[in-house]
Amino acid sequence: MKHIIFLFLASLTLAPHSFAALAPSEGFSGNMTFLTGFTANSSNLNVGQSNHQSQADLMSSGNTEAEGMVAVLGSVQYTFGALNHKQFVLGTSRDDIITGTLAFEVGYRQQVESGMVVDFSILPTLISGEVWDDPYAVDSNRKETDLTGTVVRMQLSRIMGSNFNLDVASGESDVKKENTGLKGLGLTEEERALMIRERKYFYLKSGYQYFLKDGSGILTPSMNVFSSDSEGDALSFLSLGAEINLAKRYGNHGLALTLNAAKRSYDKENPIFNKTREDKDFGAFVAYEYANIFDAKNWSLVSLLGAKATNSNIEYYQSSQYVVSVGVDYKF
Template sequence: MRFLTPIAAFVLAAGSAHAAVNPIPTTNGFSGSVGIGVSSSNVASNLYKGDDNERISNRGTPDGNSVTDPLLMLDLRYTLADSRTQFVLGNQVHDALRLDFTQQLGVRQEIGNNGIVSAGLVFSGFGTKDVWANPYALNTDREETKRKSTGVRLGWENILGSNFSADVTRRKIELDDENSRNGTNLSAADASLLDRNGNTTRFNLSYDWEFAPGHFLAPGVVIGQHDMDGKAMSNDSAGFKLDYGYRSGLYTLTANLYAGQQKFDEVNPLFGKKADTKDFVVGANLMRHELFGYKNVSGFVNAAYGKSDSDVDFYDAEVKRIGAGVMYKF
């Protein structure tokens, strides 16, 4: 689905690339982190709302729009140590830093030496981006609308005691006002092929490898299926990701790479061909722990670049992003 996906999901990650970044504590009580920051981005997209592209004169490659956004992070956990159970609420740090503001309410359960299984509800977070209700309209002010997602996520970390981890997320995508037909000469039947409501499924599988003291690599695959009401917007996606993490003293460095493609089900009626796409994202994040001498406070800076190259120029997308902030871990 052309919502800067998977750019929006992978544009930047942070924290350790190691699977055990969030082991279940051995004592009862609350744990987690809160953070605040700011990001400055230049986003080129014909679907996401941008203050500078409310009106377009052609259906070609989108222009870039600069935007500054607050970056808010919450990862709240409560542990029952005796049963090895942990309840979680919020978005993990790496989710927020890669522009995936999905919130999760769930539970994690350690199963002896066989790893940690988890289940949770996922829903749109406070950073959710608006989209254009009528993205194809020309020479008129386009109307904005909310895009919401709700669903479930199942995961298994350190599968059977190995370094493999996997999760699958199923979501329902809903736009308050899907009005893609407005501004086109398409019939009702053809316009229905552009409907962006529907369901998405994403599967992640990764392998976490500590190849030297303090150095971690996590190669993985990402497979997606986007079953939208509009069949010209439905697609299957597949990609490869590689996360690197290094921790030394007061510093943690992570770098992230994603490359993938999307294959669409049907010809787009507005452009006469399928909007098949190739995606590329690279990012890096540096954290400085014990900031200003406070043991639980860390500062971070990050940068990322992502590009989505579609066979239909209208669906091209590009993100350039830098950010900084502070985080408190408890």
């Protein structure tokens, strides 16, 4: 997937445990968020890196490349039903986005009598974007090409009225011009076949919400499994991870802190580096909201800070990503 950093923005909205309508009234509601800031990325696979690399570059991690960021995020929900317990959702997903991933979501949400909320959605842009046609090209220019894919997702919140939640997603992606290993490496056809990036994804995450005694916050630890079944076995992997999220509200102030870690193991030896790849990911993210800024109803000041580091047994795949942003959010 192309996303650089994950953040659960919706955690700033502290949801009640008991059954409640999905919205105060029937009809349309939503929000628009305007953000500006900068991002930095040192991944060799990022198209922001130089399009030309030498044999020596394959033995080292990438340079940190920083750039400005301007983003407009938005979503619209239409609520209906006798108890306002059904919704259609359209727009930029507020889950799992920060920089590099503006995921458009189309979905349906319904709350049942027990209080459980069921979401079904399609995210056609989550794993789409620009990638290198041959990321490992030596003494030859790498060219940008399209990565296309679609994700389908189901989320269960407050399962059977409990504090447990479940997030399941699957998807597939393909690279338009797959030229891995054709530029300067002299790989055999068998070796090239191990590096083909066409793949299928599966993601499963389960968590439990602890409501703080004073009612002002939620602590949510979770575990996740993420697998990638690639056409090239050297790129297929299984990832096991853990995350903890704390969301609190103090009057007009809302704060969400997320810490996560994951270990990713690949299936076959990478023919370019003669090693079977193993990665460890670590992330830390903070989201802040000040509601009703300057006494303007429905307007909030928001700020997002994030960092992610990937430690790999292959130096080429070592990377770090950062984001700093500030903006305003309008709810309607």
